[in-house]
Amino acid sequence: xxxxxxxxxxxxxxxxxxxxxxxxxxxxxxxxxxxxxxxxxxxxxxxxxxxxxxxxxxxxxxxxxxxxxxxxxxxxxxxxxxxxxxxxxxxxxxxxxxxxxxxxxxxxxxxx
Amino acid sequence: xxxxxxxxxxxxxxxxxxxxxxxxxxxxxxxxxxxxxxxxxxxxxxxxxxxxxxxxxxxxxxxxxxxxxxxxxxxxxxxxxxxxxxxxxxxxxxxxxxxxxxxxxxxxxxxxxx
Numbered sequence: 001x002x003x004x005x006x007x008x009x010x011x012x013x014x015x016x017x018x019x020x021x022x023x024x025x026x027x028x029x030x031x032x033x034x035x036x037x038x039x040x041x042x043x044x045x046x047x048x049x050x051x052x053x054x055x056x057x058x059x060x061x062x063x064x065x066x067x068x069x070x071x072x073x074x075x076x077x078x079x080x081x082x083x084x085x086x087x088x089x090x091x092x093x094x095x096x097x098x099x100x101x102x103x104x105x106x107x108x109x110x111x112x
Numbered sequence: 113x114x115x116x117x118x119x120x121x122x123x124x125x126x127x128x129x130x131x132x133x134x135x136x137x138x139x140x141x142x143x144x145x146x147x148x149x150x151x152x153x154x155x156x157x158x159x160x161x162x163x164x165x166x167x168x169x170x171x172x173x174x175x176x177x178x179x180x181x182x183x184x185x186x187x188x189x190x191x192x193x194x195x196x197x198x199x200x201x202x203x204x205x206x207x208x209x210x211x212x213x214x215x216x217x218x219x220x221x222x223x224x225x226x
Contacts, residue, residue, distance in 0.1 A: 001171070006154075032213050043202060043217035044155065088154060092213055099170060100145070100215065104154035 002027045004091050006103035013110055019076040021106045023089030026070065032092040033065055035074045038105075039085045047087075048074070079110045115139065116218035118203050124224045131190040133221050135203030143206040144186040145215065146170070146178060148199040155202065161186060193225045 003026040013019050021035075034049035048063045050056050050072065056063050060079075065072040076083055089103045116137045125131045137144065145160040157170030159178035167178040175197060177189040190197055200222050204215040 034214070036215075043219050044215075045217070046214040049214065090215075099157060099160065099168075100213070101157070101171070102147075102155040104152065 002030070002091060002093055002099075002101040004089060004101045004103040006087075006089055006106050008106060009104070010107040011109070013079050013108070015079060015081060015110055015112050017079050017110075019079045019083070019108060019110075021074045021076075021087050021089075021108070022071065023073065023091075023103055024071050025091045025101075027091070027093045028067065028070060030067070030091045030093045032090075032100075033063075033072045034090045035061075035063060036088040036090060036102075037085045038088060044088055079108075081110050081112055084109050116203055116205055116216050118201075118218040118221050120221060121219065122222040122224075124226060125190075125193045126226055127194060129193050131193050131197075131223065131225075133188040133190075133201055133203075133223070135186045135188075135218055136184055137186075137203075137205040137216075137218075138184065139205050139207070139216060140183070141205035141207050141216075142183065143208065144180065145204045145206075146176075146186065146188045147202045147204065148172070148197075149202060149220075150199050158188065158201075195225050197223065198225045199223060 007022045035047040036044040038044040060077045062075045086105045088105045146158045147155040161167045161180040179187045203218040206215045
């Protein structure tokens with residue numbers, strides 16, 4: 001069974017800082033990797049996704065994937081108070097098993 | 113934007129009672145999912161479905177049943193509710209698992225079992 005772990009569990013950063021969130025997975029055949037953001041009391045919402053090794057940038061957000069290291073990460077440049085939320089990583093394996101597996105989340109607080 | 117609705121939005125149930133949570137999507141998506149969220153556990157997959165009239169077990173299916181009578185509707189059924197099933201339940205849908213695997217979540221149902 002796929003194991004997905006996130007670190008750190010919680011993070012407090014000042015406004016304007018670079019924030020880095022990490023996710024490790026256990027199934028080397030995994031093919032889809034995504035980050036979701038969940039503001040307090042709201043539904044999770046997809047932020048970014050990646051399929052192949054490398055880097056993808058969208059605005060202030062960058063996702064890195066290294067399949068050999070079983071690791072992907074999310075970097076937030078110029079963090080804003082509105083970025084304060086629970087960040088969840090999700091992984092989908094291959095081989096006909098379409099079950100998505102989520103990590104437990106990283107709680108981010110960006111203080112002004 | 114893709115739309116997923118859930119009903120009820122909150123419910124209080126008694127131990128041993130039957131609870132049905134409903135989910136409806138207007139996205140024309142084939143895949144639908146039920147998750148529960150507890151503090152410290154993130155999102156855990158209960159059941160999912162990729163076609164009407166068929167459901168699959170997720171990672172924590174014990175104590176739950178699912179029903180997918182149509183592409184648009186997906187229900188989660190607790191036949192004998194227990195205290196440990198108190199949680200927030202999210203339904204989600206996605207177009208595909210591959211290139212379009214982004215999941216769209218409903219607003220959630222807060223279930224309290226007393």
